[in-house]
Amino acid sequence: MLINKLLKIKYPVIQGAMANIATAEFAAAVSNTGGLGVIGAGAMDGEQARAEIRKCKELTDKPFGINVMLVNPYTDEIMKVITEEKVAVVTTGAGNPGKYVAMLKESGAKIIPVVAGVALAIRMERLGVDGLIAEGCEAGGHIGEMTTMTLIPQIRDAVKIPVIAAGGIADSRGFIAALSLGADGVQIGTSLLVSKECPIHESYKKAVIKAKDSSTTVTGRSLNMPVRVMKNRMSRKYLQLEKEIDCKEEMERLTLGSLRRAVFEGDIDDGSVMMGQIAGLCNEERTIAEILEDIIGNGMKVMDCIGEKLGDLQ
Numbered sequence: 609m610l611i612n613k614l615l616k617i618k619y620p621v622i623q624g625a626m627a628n629i630a631t632a633e634f635a636a637a638v639s640n641t642g643g644l645g646v647i648g649a650g651a652m653d654g655e656q657a658r659a660e661i662r663k664c665k666e667l668t669d670k671p672f673g674i675n676v677m678l679v680n681p682y683t684d685e686i687m688k689v690i691t692e693e694k695v696a697v698v699t700t701g702a703g704n705p706g707k708y709v710a711m712l713k714e715s716g717a718k719i720i721p722v723v724a725g726v727a728l729a730i731r732m733e734r735l736g737v738d739g740l741i742a743e744g745c746e747a748g749g750h751i752g753e754m755t756t757m758t759l760i761p762q763i764r765d766a767v768k769i770p771v772i773a774a775g776g777i778a779d780s781r782g783f784i785a786a787l788s789l790g791a792d793g794v795q796i797g798t799s800l801l802v803s804k805e806c807p808i809h810e811s812y813k814k815a816v817i818k819a820k821d822s823s824t825t826v827t828g829r830s831l832n833m834p835v836r837v838m839k840n841r842m843s844r845k846y847l848q849l850e851k852e853i854d855c856k857e858e859m860e861r862l863t864l865g866s867l868r869r870a871v872f873e874g875d876i877d878d879g880s881v882m883m884g885q886i887a888g889l890c891n892e893e894r895t896i897a898e899i900l901e902d903i904i905g906n907g908m909k910v911m912d913c914i915g916e917k918l919g920d921l922q
């Protein structure tokens with residue numbers, strides 16, 4: 609079953625949460641277009657999350673979600689707010705949401721953690737979560753080690769709950785590929801960065817539009833905190849520091865507030881310009897509606913094309 613049924617939305621597409629970017633307005637715009645908008649609460653405290661949830665409720669009568677990064681020191685507070693405010697879907701990143709599952713379920717929320725490997729996927733299913741976002745390392749932001757291509761079928765075979773593929777999906781070819789690998793829906797982030805409605809600085813948006821297949825790199829591997837970002841002065845300096853010993857403090861200094869620098873100030877040289885490898889395919893600014901249509905609308909055309917090729921085998 610595709611996840612649009614489970615989540616009571618039109619398209620089986622979740623907007624990837626993006627801390628500092630996925631505001632109530634942005635999430636509501638996605639939900640109003642038929643996907644699942646998700647507020648990125650990664651850099652919020654409890655009361656900021658409450659204000660965003662309430663704003664989102666004013667802007668849409670469709671289901672929406674909220675994403676909690678479990679490394680956020682305000683996680684306990686945010687989870688309490690979510691149960692009080694009643695949010696339809698909670699996605700979690702950066703860890704194991706085990707201790708919050710019971711309270712979220714009791715509040716009526718569906719819980720869909722982001723996972724990057726089979727072991728965590730199995731643990732999450734045992735905890736009773738409603739689905740999994742399996743994210744490959746092509747994605748922008750914090751990533752794991754496996755590619756979407758290898759991760760989805762292995763998680764599909766390991767669990768029975770719905771699996772949503774993330775990482776490297778930006779059009780109907782990616783959507784159909786994800787379904788072929790066993791996914792029940794997709795989550796997209798990078799392609800929505802270039803949407804008209806996305807509230808990032810114009811320079812950030814232009815950087816994604818200009819990006820090519822090879823424009824990203826991964827920082828933080830040496831600290832076990834890999835993050836996919838655009839290659840720029842900051843990432844080059846960071847990667848250089850990673851080769852040196854005892855540079856952790858300097859690395860922390862370098863990245864402190866770096867996503868905010870890119871998102872709000874448009875500093876694409878020294879900011880952390882997070883984007884995925886699929887940025888090379890995101891070449892123009894479009895509305896969220898056009899982007900979702902491009903992902904879902906050409907699905908049958910892609911299937912016909914596959915059918916023709918398979919027909920040649922007969």
Ligand SMILES: Cc1cc2nc3c(=O)[nH]c(=O)nc-3n(C[C@H](O)[C@H](O)[C@H](O)COP(=O)(O)O)c2cc1C
Pocket residue numbers: 623624625626627629648649650675677700701702722743746747748749750774775776777795796797798799882883884885886
């Ligand atoms: C700028 C940016 C910020 C992100 N921030 C978060 C976040 O706060 N929480 C999270 O779970 N995922 C985060 N992600 C991952 C996305 O939610 C999504 O899974 C990913 O972008 C999908 O892959 P794609 O970039 O290839 O479309 C972020 C991605 C980007 C590009």
